[in-house]
Amino acid sequence: VTDRVVVTGCGAVSAFGLGMAALWRGLCAGHGAVRPLTVFTPQPGEVTIGAELSSFDAREQLGEAAARTLDRFAAFAVIAAREAVRDAGLQHGVIDRRRAGVSIGSALGGLSALAQMPVTRPVRAHPLTIPRSMHNAATARVSMDHGYRGPALCHATACASGAHAIGEAAEAIRAGRADVMLAGGSDAPLTPEVLGPWQALRLLAPPDPEEVAFSSRAFSAERKGFVMGEGAAVVVLESEAHARQRGARARVELAGYGASADALDLTQPSLDGPVQAIEAALAQARLAPVEIAYVNAHGTGTQANDRIESAAIRRVFLRHADALAVSATKPMHGHAMGASPALELVATVRAMEESLVPPTIGWRRRDPDCDLDYVPNEARAMAVPAALSHAFAFGGLNAVLALRRLA
Amino acid sequence: MSDEVERQVLEAIALQTGLAVSDIGRTATLTDLGLSSMDALGLLFTFEEQLAVRVPDALIPRMRTVGELIAGLREVLADKERATTGEAP
Numbered sequence: 398v399t400d401r402v403v404v405t406g407c408g409a410v411s412a413f414g415l416g417m418a419a420l421w422r423g424l425c426a427g428h429g430a431v432r433p434l435t436v437f438t439p440q441p442g443e444v445t446i447g448a449e450l451s452s453f454d455a456r457e458q459l460g461e462a463a464a465r466t467l468d469r470f471a472a473f474a475v476i477a478a479r480e481a482v483r484d485a486g487l488q489h490g491v492i493d494r495r496r497a498g499v500s501i502g503s504a505l506g507g508l509s510a511l512a513q514m515p516v517t518r519p520v521r522a523h524p525l526t527i528p529r530s531m532h533n534a535a536t537a538r539v540s541m542d543h544g545y546r547g548p549a550l551c552h553a554t555a556c557a558s559g560a561h562a563i564g565e566a567a568e569a570i571r572a573g574r575a576d577v578m579l580a581g582g583s584d585a586p587l588t589p590e591v592l593g594p595w596q597a598l599r600l601l602a603p604p605d606p607e608e609v610a611f612s613s614r615a616f617s618a619e620r621k622g623f624v625m626g627e628g629a630a631v632v633v634l635e636s637e638a639h640a641r642q643r644g645a646r647a648r649v650e651l652a653g654y655g656a657s658a659d660a661l662d663l664t665q666p667s668l669d670g671p672v673q674a675i676e677a678a679l680a681q682a683r684l685a686p687v688e689i690a691y692v693n694a695h696g697t698g699t700q701a702n703d704r705i706e707s708a709a710i711r712r713v714f715l716r717h718a719d720a721l722a723v724s725a726t727k728p729m730h731g732h733a734m735g736a737s738p739a740l741e742l743v744a745t746v747r748a749m750e751e752s753l754v755p756p757t758i759g760w761r762r763r764d765p766d767c768d769l770d771y772v773p774n775e776a777r778a779m780a781v782p783a784a785l786s787h788a789f790a791f792g793g794l795n796a797v798l799a800l801r802r803l804a
Numbered sequence: 805m806s807d808e809v810e811r812q813v814l815e816a817i818a819l820q821t822g823l824a825v826s827d828i829g830r831t832a833t834l835t836d837l838g839l840s841s842m843d844a845l846g847l848l849f850t851f852e853e854q855l856a857v858r859v860p861d862a863l864i865p866r867m868r869t870v871g872e873l874i875a876g877l878r879e880v881l882a883d884k885e886r887a888t889t890g891e892a893p
Contacts, residue, residue, distance in 0.1 A: 465846070466840075525842060528842060
């Protein structure tokens, strides 16, 4: 019998503030954290809204020396990982640190640190540019912070980074390479240099003229794209035997992980890739489609994603698709790039524990191509014995995580 | 000018380490003062910007202590001044 992988701790940094509790409170309130940006002053034509963590000061949180060497994305990861470790009770007692690893994915890494480099020639770079900007800075720093010397990984699969990071960390435990993994995603893309290129792809929603907080309207007929966010989330994954041995409380089981590639297009989503990833996650979890009660959707709010994701759900779940609660939380916490799937996994864990599903805010009108129950605008009390969390990234790289509530 | 270099170095180190300027001994290495190799490179970058000079790589192994760092920067600065006034070394 293969040992099960369980989630024993969660931590989050989001536009709602520091901590998993702030994230969960915000998501249930049904308003969201999209606001006019204050982290920089937009110039004419630049992006003006985002889900930002205002007044974040890395020095205050981590001290002067760490703040100097870490980009914002890595600082977020360190803070989220500390919370997850505390939540799992790992700070007490002794574990074999050679069998504890770290897997923090990031779509953009410290691209903002790289973007601060002057573009004049000859190039004159600050010596910390590379240590700050490298994608694995978050994983490295978290491993140092806890002295974890097991597998240390960094998956960069755009907006699915956090999901691949968590899924592959679970695989490391299943394969017997580690007992404990701190896994998640982190990104801090709210700078003019990073937002500009996303704006150029014409995927970002403009500020809603009536209510900025509802600028992104996932799965709604009048959806216009996503709003960029930032943050990090980290979960503690552990073999069930290890958790039991140290007397830890398991929140849920991370029962399945499915990964696939569309192998078709860099930016246009397809139906087959997501379907394959969903089916693979269900198969590993040994869950029948009818056992799933809730899907935390990728739900970016772009025309293409929401249509194709809805069709993929219909393809896998057939008639059960009409009984599913499907919600997108990105309109509330923003699209935090590689951190999104990790924030969404934490949201899904909390939904299962609280029997309360966060809503898809800003939903106004049915799109004939998006014909599922998206839990519009208000959180819903319902039992969630099993759930999926979707992540479908640019490049056509898909990752789906399946969670099961423990008896 | 040389006193200015010393003041800049000591103040920058004090800022990064939290030590008082009077507590920074000239024979202490930057590592002794609790700075990492990356911190040291960052400091050097700052001095290069402030003084508008470039410290050659070859000089860096000889700039381990605070005193050597100050001396090295003075040397580079003097080289630069000689170059701009066209004076023979």
